[in-house]
Amino acid sequence: MKVENTYLKKGVDKKKYDRVAEIYDLFEFPMEVLAFSEWRKMLFNKVSGKLILEVGIGTGKNIPYHNENFIGLDISRRMLERANERLKKTRKRAELIQGDVEFLPFKDNTFDAVVSTYVFCSVEDPIRGLKEVYRVLKPNGNAYFLEHMRCENEIGGKILDILNPVVSIFGPEINRRTVENIKKVGFKIVEERWLMTSIFRLIVATKCS
Numbered sequence: 001m002k003v004e005n006t007y008l009k010k011g012v013d014k015k016k017y018d019r020v021a022e023i024y025d026l027f028e029f030p031m032e033v034l035a036f037s038e039w040r041k042m043l044f045n046k047v048s049g050k051l052i053l054e055v056g057i058g059t060g061k062n063i064p065y066h067n068e069n070f071i072g073l074d075i076s077r078r079m080l081e082r083a084n085e086r087l088k089k090t091r092k093r094a095e096l097i098q099g100d101v102e103f104l105p106f107k108d109n110t111f112d113a114v115v116s117t118y119v120f121c122s123v124e125d126p127i128r129g130l131k132e133v134y135r136v137l138k139p140n141g142n143a144y145f146l147e148h149m150r151c152e153n154e155i156g157g158k159i160l161d162i163l164n165p166v167v168s169i170f171g172p173e174i175n176r177r178t179v180e181n182i183k184k185v186g187f188k189i190v191e192e193r194w195l196m197t198s199i200f201r202l203i204v205a206t207k208c209s
């Protein structure tokens with residue numbers, strides 16, 4: 001795969017995830033055991049295509065579910081190092097690239113599918129990132145998401161709005177309207193499944209040709 005020059009936007013806090021890379025898996029362990037690993041399986045059962053891009057691959061928790069070849073991209077070098085350790089324990093041949101989903105270093109219409117799990121709550125400009133995912137997908141290609149977001153329940157949504165300024169200092173934004181954002185950039189939603197209330201959702205979206 002020919003990768004164009006990678007570009008990392010100035011001022012983005014790449015260190016945010018660098019700082020937590022060592023403890024990330026430990027911190028996520030309870031949710032991983034309770035729900036995430038099951039949801040990852042559910043998502044990857046749907047993923048197909050020869051050339052797959054995973055954006056925000058993090059410590060590589062989806063590596064076991066990928067087929068032989070894929071490309072994993074993340075803005076955080078330390079998270080990628082953990083992903084690389086995980087990759088080495090498998091026989092899979094993947095390329096891991098440091099890059100920003102807001103400026104993907106790939107040509108238009110490159111990938112059969114793009115996967116992202118719990119990423120668009122953290123991307124600084126989610127619309128820009130989603131536009132890039134749309135751009136690099138082949139026409140009729142699917143993007144597969146697991147995301148947490150603002151819930152549909154009015155009171156619950158308002159509570160998330162109130163908590164967001166504090167929570168987002170330490171971690172991701174908790175009140176993004178990710179389904180609306182995915183639609184805004186041109187995707188057609190072909191599946192939306194609420195996994196834990198409307199906060200955690202599995203979404204499959206198509207790039208219409």
Ligand SMILES: C[S@@+](CC[C@H](N)C(=O)[O-])C[C@H]1O[C@@H](n2cnc3c(N)ncnc32)[C@H](O)[C@@H]1O
Nearest residue numbers: 017056057058074075076079100101117122123
């Ligand atoms: C909550 S973690 C999820 C990691 C992994 N996808 C998982 O399911 O465990 C979010 C990841 O998105 C990455 N990320 C945040 N903003 C990004 C950006 N603009 N471009 C690429 N990766 C980004 C972070 O570095 C981090 O590894």
